[in-house]
Amino acid sequence: MTALVPLEGVSNVELLRCAASVEQDSTHPIARAVTELAKQANLPLAKTSELRETPGRGVAARLDDDLVLLGNKLWMEENGLDLSKLDLNKASDTATLLFVARNRNILGWIEVEDTLRPDAGEMVRRLRDHGISSLAMVSGDREKVCRKIGQQLELDHIYGECIPQQKVELVRQAKQEGRVLFVGDGVNDGPALAESDIAIAMGGIGSDLALETASIVLLNNRLTRIPFILKVSRLSRWIIIQNLIAGAFVVVFGIILALTIELQPWVAALLQLGGALFPLFNSARLLKYYDTDQQIPIPPVGDEAK
Known part of the structure; x- marks a missing residue:
């Protein structure tokens, strides 16, 4: 949050209290930022009722018997509030504006600035x-x-x-x-x-x-x-293909041996054991790739993966 912009006759405390009270149970990142600022200011939040949230628009709730609206410009206009008289020129061009209204009267707006995450x-x-x-x-x-x-x-x-x-x-x-x-x-x-x-x-x-x-x-x-998930997924698919090829090879090789020479029981058991152990140890290679900074060999993929 970068700014609280209350209208004339409205205090920053009143604006923030109304906004944080209706957002206190929301998990939206902006809602969390609003409620966190209210907690830092030690503002007591009021209980709300008749909470109604419209995704992509905003929320409406009863606060101390007053109807409080909180949301974007479109949400306010859909609820019959006229924002044309507001001087939005002083609002930041790169901030998201969160308008607050009580009983159909605009109290002001809150500016939230997105920062680019380091990663x-x-x-x-x-x-x-x-x-x-x-x-x-x-x-x-x-x-x-x-x-x-x-x-x-x-x-x-x-x-x-x-x-x-x-x-x-x-x-x-x-x-x-x-x-x-x-x-x-x-x-x-x-x-x-x-x-x-x-x-x-x-x-x-x-x-x-x-x-x-x-x-x-x-x-x-x-x-x-x-991207780490992408790399591990591609490697997992490649390992699955290897395991299928290895399993088919063991079966075909065993059949050929059985048709050409007389197999001893221990040879058949050894082939069966090898066919079971190879997929196990081959798949275990994935266990060492536990961190995103590790180099993972990227297997060949088709154009559909793009």
């Missing part, structure tokens, strides 16, 4: 090295904010101000060109995670819906785990 650039570089040809950012944040972050990361496609259904449509469009991996953490990402071929949820900050929908859950929030 984001390294994640993109590693994915490029592994042959991923198209990287996109799909976010519900303001278009200017998304473009700033996306250009820093040199992404191929940047989509801002997306509601959950729009994210689903973008995933469907991408699936027409190949397999899609989607990484998300919030309630807004749940439908897109379910629609994608492979879904990864950030476990440390993810919502319950994202965690339940994802096929893979990261136990920490290190973005470099994503």
